[in-house]
Amino acid sequence: MTDTILRKRIETALHRADVVIDGKRPWDIQVKNSRLYRRVLAQGSLGFGEAYMDGWWDSDSPDQLLTRLLKARLDEQFKSLVVYLTALKVKLLNCQSVKRAYHVGEKHYNIGNELYERMLDARMIYSCGYWNKAQTLDEAQEHKLELSCRKLHLKKGQKVLDVGCGWGGTARYMAENYGVEVVGITISTAQADLARKNCRDLPVEIRVQDYRNLHGSFDRIVSIGMLEHVGYRNYSTYFKKMRELLKDDGLFLLHTIGGNTPSERTDPWIDRYIFPNGMIPSSQQISSSFEGYFVLQDWHNFGLDYDKTLMSWYENFESSWSEIKKNYDERFRRMWRYYLLTSAGSFRARNNQLWQIVLSKQGLPAGYNFPR
Numbered sequence: 001m002t003d004t005i006l007r008k009r010i011e012t013a014l015h016r017a018d019v020v021i022d023g024k025r026p027w028d029i030q031v032k033n034s035r036l037y038r039r040v041l042a043q044g045s046l047g048f049g050e051a052y053m054d055g056w057w058d059s060d061s062p063d064q065l066l067t068r069l070l071k072a073r074l075d076e077q078f079k080s081l082v083v084y085l086t087a088l089k090v091k092l093l094n095c096q097s098v099k100r101a102y103h104v105g106e107k108h109y110n111i112g113n114e115l116y117e118r119m120l121d122a123r124m125i126y127s128c129g130y131w132n133k134a135q136t137l138d139e140a141q142e143h144k145l146e147l148s149c150r151k152l153h154l155k156k157g158q159k160v161l162d163v164g165c166g167w168g169g170t171a172r173y174m175a176e177n178y179g180v181e182v183v184g185i186t187i188s189t190a191q192a193d194l195a196r197k198n199c200r201d202l203p204v205e206i207r208v209q210d211y212r213n214l215h216g217s218f219d220r221i222v223s224i225g226m227l228e229h230v231g232y233r234n235y236s237t238y239f240k241k242m243r244e245l246l247k248d249d250g251l252f253l254l255h256t257i258g259g260n261t262p263s264e265r266t267d268p269w270i271d272r273y274i275f276p277n278g279m280i281p282s283s284q285q286i287s288s289s290f291e292g293y294f295v296l297q298d299w300h301n302f303g304l305d306y307d308k309t310l311m312s313w314y315e316n317f318e319s320s321w322s323e324i325k326k327n328y329d330e331r332f333r334r335m336w337r338y339y340l341l342t343s344a345g346s347f348r349a350r351n352n353q354l355w356q357i358v359l360s361k362q363g364l365p366a367g368y369n370f371p372r
Contacts, residue, residue: 006037017072049269066345109188118320123169127225164226168195235289
């Protein structure tokens, strides 16, 4: 088929989302290379994202564009062979095995602490903020940490496990403000190095370690933004290990991105360029995996707050590009911009959620007070 015929086919689909090729509205697409149509039809979302990285198309507002595409369910219309190959891979392999678990650390979290220092808040919290009464990113992240601590009913002297501790921001906040002892684990050497510096002189131990190799006993467990790397084959193993590590009267707070339907794979572009071997769980996948191990105490959704968080990260990234561009090229800039803006669009379309879930081993005798 000619490029003209392929363009007509895509224009017809885009009409459902009120998106116009070479239109003048912020969410419209400006096509720079006519080979885009063939690439999208052959490779779906992977080809669409790579074409943006290569400068084949542009938009004044990719976040608004993606929100419209998702609400019109065009992502389902343009599935490609790449999607089916990805699905086959996750059927045949445990993509989040112990051996493969460190891949995302090398691919995503070890690409430069300076990038994350410029993009994130002062505490370097790389997860959704809580914007209920916050005006700035720093406030939103502090409110999220305080909310998490209150949900855990932290008390001085307790021992806390931080599964997926990042750069140590959560561990430091808990140790400084609640007088607890924290063990934090990460699969990123770059995160661990900076986390140790950020938590020096505090009762915080940072380890580069997979959760499956953990031993010990903890009063509280917190896991913020880590379940997305566990994978559906390992959910039962994950919750069984958390139960093993938690004391009988303990609490476990799980903070995770969630999907609206069960899934066994992630978007091919995200898998290749951002979070290799990642996977967003559904509520059914989570609840069926902790049944028999935990009692559900609270389930809190504030997914729209991730839109604001991601847009704040994008603004910080763009404003600091001149300071960090020596370490990256223009294609990386377009990749990172696409990642942040399309992720914001996905939460705005409510394709993705953000859940905080509180679990106990056998329920609390006096009941559970769930703060908001």
